[in-house]
Amino acid sequence: MTFPHLLKTAALGLKTNKMRSVLTMLGIVxxxxxxxxxxxxxxxxxxxxxxxxxxxxxxxxxxxxxxEPKGPADAAQIFSDSxxxxxxxxxxxxxxxxxxxxxxxxxxxxxxxxxxxxxxxLTIFGAxxxxxxxxxxxxxxxxxxxxxxxxxxxxxxxIGSKVKSELFGDAPALGEKIKIKGKNFxxxxxxxxxxxxxxxxxxxxxxxxxxxxxxxxFGIKYFHRFIxxxxxxxxxxxxxxxxxxxxxxxxxxxxxxxxxFFVETQADLANRLGVITSTLTLFLTAMAAISLIVGxxxxxxxxxxxxxxxxxxxxxxxxxxxxxxxxxxxxxxxxTILTLMGGAVGIVLGTAISFGISVxxxxxxxxxxxxxxxxxxxxxxxGVAALVGIVFGYYPARTAARKSPIEALRYE
Amino acid sequence: xxxxxVKNLEKTYADEDIKTQALxxxxxxxxxxxxxxxxxxxxxxxxxxxxxxxxxxxxxSGTYHFNGRSNADFSPEELALLRNQKxxxxxxxxxxxxxxxxxxxxxxxxxxxxxxxxxxxxxxxxAIVSVGLWHRRDHEPSKLxxxxxxxxxxxxxxxxxxxxxxxxxPTGNLDSVSGKQVMKILQELNEKSGHTIILITHETYTAExxxxxxxxxxxxxxxxxxxxxxxxxxxDFIK
Numbered sequence: 001m002t003f004p005h006l007l008k009t010a011a012l013g014l015k016t017n018k019m020r021s022v023l024t025m026l027g028i029v030x031x032x033x034x035x036x037x038x039x040x041x042x043x044x045x046x047x048x049x050x051x052x053x054x055x056x057x058x059x060x061x062x063x064x065x066x067x068e069p070k071g072p073a074d075a076a077q078i079f080s081d082s083x084x085x086x087x088x089x090x091x092x093x094x095x096x097x098x099x100x101x102x103x104x105x106x107x108x109x110x111x112x113x114x115x116x117x118x119x120x121x122l123t124i125f126g127a128x129x130x131x132x133x134x135x136x137x138x139x140x141x142x143x144x145x146x147x148x149x150x151x152x153x154x155x156x157x158x159i160g161s162k163v164k165s166e167l168f169g170d171a172p173a174l175g176e177k178i179k180i181k182g183k184n185f186x187x188x189x190x191x192x193x194x195x196x197x198x199x200x201x202x203x204x205x206x207x208x209x210x211x212x213x214x215x216x217x218f219g220i221k222y223f224h225r226f227i228x229x230x231x232x233x234x235x236x237x238x239x240x241x242x243x244x245x246x247x248x249x250x251x252x253x254x255x256x257x258x259x260x261f262f263v264e265t266q267a268d269l270a271n272r273l274g275v276i277t278s279t280l281t282l283f284l285t286a287m288a289a290i291s292l293i294v295g296x297x298x299x300x301x302x303x304x305x306x307x308x309x310x311x312x313x314x315x316x317x318x319x320x321x322x323x324x325x326x327x328x329x330x331x332x333x334x335x336t337i338l339t340l341m342g343g344a345v346g347i348v349l350g351t352a353i354s355f356g357i358s359v360x361x362x363x364x365x366x367x368x369x370x371x372x373x374x375x376x377x378x379x380x381x382x383g384v385a386a387l388v389g390i391v392f393g394y395y396p397a398r399t400a401a402r403k404s405p406i407e408a409l410r411y412e
Numbered sequence: 413x414x415x416x417x418v419k420n421l422e423k424t425y426a427d428e429d430i431k432t433q434a435l436x437x438x439x440x441x442x443x444x445x446x447x448x449x450x451x452x453x454x455x456x457x458x459x460x461x462x463x464x465x466x467x468x469x470x471x472x473s474g475t476y477h478f479n480g481r482s483n484a485d486f487s488p489e490e491l492a493l494l495r496n497q498k499x500x501x502x503x504x505x506x507x508x509x510x511x512x513x514x515x516x517x518x519x520x521x522x523x524x525x526x527x528x529x530x531x532x533x534x535x536x537x538x539a540i541v542s543v544g545l546w547h548r549r550d551h552e553p554s555k556l557x558x559x560x561x562x563x564x565x566x567x568x569x570x571x572x573x574x575x576x577x578x579x580x581x582p583t584g585n586l587d588s589v590s591g592k593q594v595m596k597i598l599q600e601l602n603e604k605s606g607h608t609i610i611l612i613t614h615e616t617y618t619a620e621x622x623x624x625x626x627x628x629x630x631x632x633x634x635x636x637x638x639x640x641x642x643x644x645x646x647x648d649f650i651k
Binding site: 001002005009012015016312313315316317318319320321322323324326404405406409 | 463466468469488489492493495496497501503507509510511512520521523524525529568572
């Protein structure tokens with residue numbers, strides 16, 4: 001039998017039992033839909049993370065106090081106060097870290113801010129004016145504080161857009177004073193709406209000079225992070241080494257395993273997060289694949305029923321000249337059409353749902369989420385669907401092909 | 413050379429260790445162009461014989477030559493080709509595909525053949541017209557009467573212009589008028605078109621339309637004789 005006629009014959013077989021065909025297909029539809037959604041969301045999450053990490057600039061190096069957590073038993077935060085003013089001064093010296101372009105200490109934490117009777121939970125950033133450059137923060141009203149404000153421990157604050165609207169509403173905020181930890185801070189700048197930048201939401205932030213933050217808000221004499229920028233992409237590694245050496249010398253450490261700080265580059269971060277998301281995607285895809293196996297068994301089951309029901313038809317076809325391979329192809333094609341159609345529906349459904357999710361994430365959650373239609377996932381979906389049809393359709397089809405014509409014709 | 417030649421044909425069914433001997437040494441030959449009726453009570457082995465002759469089943473022992481060639485020499489592929497090109501089957505229960513029009517049912521054997529597709533429609537029309545069902549070509553079998561169904565099945569058997577038509581109780585499920593129509597068609601196929609016809613029946617009346625009657629009893633040939641006063645379906649219509 002030629003392929004077009006084989007196709008028509010198989011399609012007719014499926015049409016005769018429309019409801020059953022649709023229900024059988026459902027297993028495959030669900031499986032492929034799940035795979036498409038998981039893959040699309042996985043890719044979206046990866047892109048989101050990469051774009052956020054890159055938002056900080058690839059030359060950025062972060063020094064974190066404490067021992068790098070290597071296992072669950074590690075007490076990660078035992079040296080959390082290890083980054084001091086002295087370290088900052090040492091790192092700033094060209095002789096110690098020649099490839100360091102700039103360095104900024106940073107402190108952060110949550111604190112309540114008040115204006116009149118309004119209060120709001122702020123994310124306090126104690127930083128140097130460099131934060132403006134590094135995180136691309138430029139006030140839409142007023143200015144950022146400068147290095148004199150830092151040196152003089154001045155009580156000035158730059159607030160995020162959400163902070164402005166929560167505390168002041170539509171009233172002007174510039175020049176007004178916010179009370180944080182019992183101290184008044186003069187608002188000198190208001191940031192535009194930014195959404196999420198890297199892992200921070202500056203809309204809810206109050207940025208103050210790090211000197212002021214350490215002294216009056218947090219009451220600590222150490223820093224939460226050093227943010228360092230290397231002179232060039234090529235010098236990142238060297239900068240990391242020099243920073244480590246300088247800090248070890250400063251802290252009197254000889255064994256690198258005993259470090260009371262660790263250094264993270266943006267590349268490390270991106271890699272680590274990438275591994276997490278791709279592992280997660282793989283795991284979820286495997287879960288979705290299980291539903292495909294279940295769907296495939298459903299198809300096998302129904303095809304076996306169909307072969308038994310159509311025993312007489314098989315006998316007749318053999319009596320009028322069908323060869324074993326004609327019957328085999330007919331039933332195999334029926335199973336494959338079922339799974340391919342299921343796969344196609346699954347792809348459309350999965351794509352639509354992922355698109356819906358991306359709309360929700362961008363519009364409602366405010367994430368910089370990009371919907372990605374993945375051709376690879378589409379072909380994978382169709383390929384897997386066809387494979388399921390062939391694998392699970394083969395046994396029933398062979399059963400049909402091997403029926404003796406006379407036993408098939410006699411079947412009641 | 414005879415078209416069909418069987419010698420000492422035996423067939424034993426083994427069903428869960430209980431052996432049933434359906435044919436116990438049957439020998440005869442049929443020439444091309446004959447109209448042979450095989451008769452016998454149920455269980456006499458007539459259906460088994462037809463299945464072996466129609467290459468739907470294999471004998472347990474003995475020999476069967478078709479056109480001088482032993483059936484042991486045919487590969488499964490060749491058997492399929494033979495059933496498609498040389499043999500036509502008409503069954504008691506019609507065996508038409510449901511939800512498929514008369515036209516598509518009759519056309520079915522062409523799909524398994526080497527006949528070029530350009531000729532399919534013409535051949536199908538010719539076959540359907542020859543059994544007088546052209547006005548019913550778009551109907552599905554469920555919309556047809558028993559006689560119409562059997563005529564559609566005959567058209568399907570004819571479409572490949574086979575050498576032999578095997579008819580297994582073709583009138584068994586039909587009323588007498590439809591049965592006569594079917595017999596008339598079979599007789600015409602034999603006389604006008606020269607088809608060899610092998611008919612199975614348990615009714616003497618139906619068997620007398622043939623030129624020769626082979627009677628089976630308990631898997632053996634009881635008698636094999638020519639019909640002296642042959643019935644013609646047309647005559648019956650006149651009466």
